[in-house]
Amino acid sequence: MATCYACPATPSIKIAKTSDPACVPCFLNWFEEDVHATITATKIFSRGEKVAIGVSGGKDSTVLAHTLAILNQRYDYGLELFLVCIDEGIAGYRDHSIREVHKNQSDLQLPLKILSYKDLYGWTMDEIVARIGPKNNCTFCGVFRRQALDRGAEKCGAFKVATGHNADDVAETVLMNLLRGDIARLQRSSTQVSGSEGGITRVKPFRYSYQKDVVFYAHFKKLNYFSVECSYSPNAYRGLVRNHLKAIERVSPRVIMEIVRSGEAVVVPQSEAPLIRRKCIQCNYTSSQELCQACRLLSGLNIGESTHDIVKSTKKAPVSTDSSAATSNGCGSGGGGDGCGCNNNSVDF
Amino acid sequence: MGDDPSIVAGRQCLKCDLPARYYSVNPKQAVYCRDCYLSMIHHKFSYVIGKNRVFRDGNKRSVIVVWRGSPSDNFLLHCVEMGVSQNPHKRMEAKPVVVVILESVDLERFKIEYGAAKERELQMAEKWDWKFVPLYGIFGEDVEFLEELRFDEEKASTLRSLIGKSSAKSDRLELKSLLTELLVYKVALKLGIDKVMTSDSADLTAQKSFDAICFGRGAKIAQLASALDTRFPGVTIIRPLRDITDADIGLSLRLASDAEPTVALNPQVAVKARTIQGLNADFLSRLQVSGFPSTLSSVIMTSTKVEAPPVPQPNHPCLLCLDPCPIDKTEDSVRQLCPSCSRLLAAIPSVPESFYQAIQIGSPAR
Numbered sequence: 101m102a103t104c105y106a107c108p109a110t111p112s113i114k115i116a117k118t119s120d121p122a123c124v125p126c127f128l129n130w131f132e133e134d135v136h137a138t139i140t141a142t143k144i145f146s147r148g149e150k151v152a153i154g155v156s157g158g159k160d161s162t163v164l165a166h167t168l169a170i171l172n173q174r175y176d177y178g179l180e181l182f183l184v185c186i187d188e189g190i191a192g193y194r195d196h197s198i199r200e201v202h203k204n205q206s207d208l209q210l211p212l213k214i215l216s217y218k219d220l221y222g223w224t225m226d227e228i229v230a231r232i233g234p235k236n237n238c239t240f241c242g243v244f245r246r247q248a249l250d251r252g253a254e255k256c257g258a259f260k261v262a263t264g265h266n267a268d269d270v271a272e273t274v275l276m277n278l279l280r281g282d283i284a285r286l287q288r289s290s291t292q293v294s295g296s297e298g299g300i301t302r303v304k305p306f307r308y309s310y311q312k313d314v315v316f317y318a319h320f321k322k323l324n325y326f327s328v329e330c331s332y333s334p335n336a337y338r339g340l341v342r343n344h345l346k347a348i349e350r351v352s353p354r355v356i357m358e359i360v361r362s363g364e365a366v367v368v369p370q371s372e373a374p375l376i377r378r379k380c381i382q383c384n385y386t387s388s389q390e391l392c393q394a395c396r397l398l399s400g401l402n403i404g405e406s407t408h409d410i411v412k413s414t415k416k417a418p419v420s421t422d423s424s425a426a427t428s429n430g431c432g433s434g435g436g437g438d439g440c441g442c443n444n445n446s447v448d449f
Numbered sequence: 450m451g452d453d454p455s456i457v458a459g460r461q462c463l464k465c466d467l468p469a470r471y472y473s474v475n476p477k478q479a480v481y482c483r484d485c486y487l488s489m490i491h492h493k494f495s496y497v498i499g500k501n502r503v504f505r506d507g508n509k510r511s512v513i514v515v516w517r518g519s520p521s522d523n524f525l526l527h528c529v530e531m532g533v534s535q536n537p538h539k540r541m542e543a544k545p546v547v548v549v550i551l552e553s554v555d556l557e558r559f560k561i562e563y564g565a566a567k568e569r570e571l572q573m574a575e576k577w578d579w580k581f582v583p584l585y586g587i588f589g590e591d592v593e594f595l596e597e598l599r600f601d602e603e604k605a606s607t608l609r610s611l612i613g614k615s616s617a618k619s620d621r622l623e624l625k626s627l628l629t630e631l632l633v634y635k636v637a638l639k640l641g642i643d644k645v646m647t648s649d650s651a652d653l654t655a656q657k658s659f660d661a662i663c664f665g666r667g668a669k670i671a672q673l674a675s676a677l678d679t680r681f682p683g684v685t686i687i688r689p690l691r692d693i694t695d696a697d698i699g700l701s702l703r704l705a706s707d708a709e710p711t712v713a714l715n716p717q718v719a720v721k722a723r724t725i726q727g728l729n730a731d732f733l734s735r736l737q738v739s740g741f742p743s744t745l746s747s748v749i750m751t752s753t754k755v756e757a758p759p760v761p762q763p764n765h766p767c768l769l770c771l772d773p774c775p776i777d778k779t780e781d782s783v784r785q786l787c788p789s790c791s792r793l794l795a796a797i798p799s800v801p802e803s804f805y806q807a808i809q810i811g812s813p814a815r
Binding site: 274275277278279280281282283286287340344347348351352354355357358359361362363364365366367368369 | 661663670736
């Protein structure tokens with residue numbers, strides 16, 4: 101008869117990452133030790149740091165908060181932990197999960213900061229979706245949430261944000277960025293620590309933990325979490341990739357870690373990666389351009405352009421038929437100003 | 450890609466005045482008459498050759514063309530044949546040597562495979578040198594070409610024990626792919642030819658990128674997706690069909706009425722869906738045809754833009770994939786395998802010790 105990998109007890113589950121049979125206590129211990137091994141190997145924390153844990157009430161962030169609290173105490177990381185929750189304003193989804201966040205906060209006795217899209221940006225996700233329709237929702241939400249997490253961390257005095265992204269999430273992102281041709285994101289998605297140039301760094305202590313193991317941990321620890329999919333996510337491209345990843349994981353469970361390793365092995369030539377870091381002229385958030393992406397998306401929302409800054413425009417700049425509008429430098433379209441046809445002062449039909 | 454009358458009805462060829470009948474990846478943008486379609490497809494082949502100056506690098510003009518009986522292999526032969534028989538101004542200055550990889554591990558299928566390859570050789574209008582080498586030949590000290598039908602049961606059984614079983618199918622397929630690449634490299638070294646053409650289509654190239662990612666070989670995707678693959682010292686792998694989809698290849702063969710076997714003997718993508726390779730192929734082709742027509746080209750272009758991290762010195766090449774790996778990072782320093790290959794072989798049950806000995810004896814990395 102099979103026994104637990106670490107003791108003579110009868111196993112209750114199979115660890116997803118290692119395929120070893122385990123009893124519940126040994127699994128819980130294994131999971132915590134595995135996360136500890138990830139933290140020490142990737143050196144993502146320093147003693148005395150303030151760390152904001154992004155919590156949503158879902159299983160990943162709930163397990164992250166509990167695990168970090170346990171490991172912080174067990175191994176004396178010396179970290180000061182905070183919980184930061186973002187309310188996107190999705191009725192029937194986020195309002196329910198925030199209740200779980202409050203329960204976690206009272207269990208862990210950690211300070212909690214909740215920021216809402218409405219307060220930060222003047223829009224809830226429900227209002228955004230009502231304006232732009234069912235496509236590109238995740239683009240808005242992702243951009244807004246990242247910035248909101250950073251702002252929440254700043255309010256706590258923290259310069260590091262820990263998120264519950266697990267190995268499955270990292271693997272999905274690697275495949276997705278390969279499919280979409282996003283070279284810069286392909287590299288960023290696989291780094292241990294991201295965003296360090298901009299001030300607030302983001303770390304993923306669960307980057308080598310399998311989603312199934314996170315779910316098992318939450319279940320056996322009887323943690324409170326909200327497990328309903330976001331109502332706007334079924335149309336997401338990521339869903340296609342996620343289904344494919346689940347299919348290949350069923351064939352070979354180790355494929356998740358192999359994809360994560362592959363992502364880490366990839367290097368983007370410097371010319372492909374953005375180099376400039378500055379402050380947004382509107383909201384002072386770190387940005388590689390004059391206006392940060394959140395402000396650009398908001399400007400589109402506010403003028404009623406639902407695809408502003410999401411879809412590349414293939415329309416050429418209009419050639420002016422008004423001779424007074426043509427200047428010696430042209431209208432500015434085309435490279436270098438003088439390269440357009442405006443100087444000709446004629447329109448050929 | 451295809452010839453659906455409802456899509457081309459009433460439209461004119463993009464290149465000439467004739468009514469359009471065929472289209473490639475994006476029918477909204479381009480539809481073609483028969484001749485212009487074939488010309489467009491063939492131009493993709495010649496563009497890869499010309500842009501990379503494959504036969505104008507001052508080196509020898511001999512090139513190995515790998516053939517295993519698939520439609521894309523036949524299309525590659527057809528393109529090379531067309532290329533070398535053009536007028537002197539446009540002619541591809543190549544001296545092809547066709548290398549047939551016989552993959553079967555049981556005698557009866559081996560005979561069928563050998564016979565079909567011989568028949569294909571006879572069908573060729575151009576008389577080129579054809580070399581026959583069994584896949585199990587990877588285990589020899591030296592590559593031996595078959596002058597006549599001959600089957601080595603001992604070596605075949607070693608190969609059978611590695612790739613012929615049903616457990617860990619995906620890993621066995623990946624191993625087979627690595628062994629095939631290694632064999633082609635050994636053949637090229639033996640023949641003293643520094644160029645090898647393979648018939649990797651857009652579908653297969655994109656799938657190989659995904660497969661590499663799934664087996665921890667992300668560092669190699671730039672080379673795997675590139676038109677010129679320089680992973681193997683002294684030999685360049687050329688993928689002139691990299692930008693042509695399987696559907697375009699099938700349509701082109703049909704239009705050209707080229708002679709081809711009705712059944713692909715060992716089609717490169719004829720894997721069961723319950724393998725990582727099959728699922729990747731299926732996923733990419735479904736995306737391609739269901740609203741994301743740039744999927745294959747995006748994967749290929751993205752793959753070619755990334756790099757492998759620099760390998761610190763000292764290093765040695767992995768015995769199986771020839772990847773340079775730092776000596777202190779080799780998980781299996783006795784067997785001289787990179788971490789990815791070590792994990793791959795560890796996932797395959799009961800790899801015989803004779804395999805490691807055989808691969809060590811015959812490896813060009815030694």
